[in-house]
Amino acid sequence: MGILLVEDEPNVVSVIKRGLADFGFEVSVAANGATGLQMALDNDFDLVILDVMLPVMDGIQVCKLIRQQKQNIPIIMLTALDSTENIVSGLDSGADDYLVKPFKIAELAARLRTLLRRKGGDGLPKTSIYAIGNVELDAESKIAYRDKEPLKLTATEFRLLEYFIKNQKKVLSRIQILESVWDIDFNMGTNVVDVYVNYLRKKLEKNATPKLIHTVFGMGYMMKEGDPDENTK
Template sequence: MKLLLIEDEPKLAEYLRKGLSEEGFSVELALNGIDGLHLATQGQHDLIVLDGMLPGIDGLAVLAALRQSRNTPVLMLTARTQVEDRVRGLQAGADDYVLKPFAFSELLARIQGLLRRAQGARSSGEVTQLRLGELEMDLIRRRAQRAGQRLDLTAKEFNLLSLLLRRQGEVLSRTELAEQVWDMNFDSETNVVEVAIRRLRSKLDQPFERPLLHTVRGMGYVLEDRGA
């Protein structure tokens, strides 16, 4: 497994690089946002560990730029403890967060969890192709298309759509979506689910004549083809 570590604190970066290498990972290191974004977009990595506060380009800007072209899982590191800061990162496409200071064992467990999730279809023999009418998803290549037109999805949008597609026809609540996609307990003051649904709908439905993603008032969301 190849990891990209983008961390501007040299001592911490070297500590993590060494520790992850000892765990069997191939680790590429960048000490600022500019170099990190270049490596992230030009190389092939199984996962990116991204510090939120970086010189040159900060972590959120790196993440936003990366999500324009890549769905690589991203684990963010942050010293900011405010819920709003983490929500902004999740909305921008981060797959998980680790708060500084952290134990290496926790970071390793989070990395392994994200990698298992990304590689689960390969190792478990699960369905790797999902379909609903003209909508198709390839879970291995992490690609989605509708009517032959590729959908440019962030990692979170891809995970959200795949969950809805796996359980097509079933109404999923905001609480369940938050738990399944973001691994977080639902907070009624957090609109991360609504924002993600709105962005997904703009890509999945708005360019086409018939919507697939529907809101069930007071209950949640359902993906289904209701016909012409």
């Protein structure tokens, strides 16, 4: 997803860009309100993250002007000002959500996904059936099959398989998997992802069927058919 971040504090920019990259977001940056407004109007970003206190033009003005020309783009405002008056002012200017600094990147990422889902179902898959190799998954009935035979998966194993199969051929970090399959407040220090990937592998690769979940050294996991690349196994 293409995100526009309008923020003038370099440290905040660095933290947000690095953190959201782990969740699969591609972030472009504008360091002042005027530049942010121009970038928002000239490009097709999926979402705008907009600080309130900005040089040249403040975030409230930028938000109002974006809304005049782009009604549907989701906008989330960031600010250190948490009074009710400031929150109402931000939302009244056209923002969809409001997050007070300091905040956790996992919370920001969760808010972004919620806004993107709310944006409309046009970007969502039209089918509930997903497949890779000899594995098929029905997201509505919550049943997965290997060679047309139902797989006996726990609820967590099913969520993990569903996340992998919907994001096949993408490198998924452990943080992304934790945040998407488990609760965002789950203890990040555990090896729960590795444990459940091993559980799932055993069920998918039974009877010497082709390997589908590959470890990408230093990065995470990828679901794909065929032989792994040099940096995977």
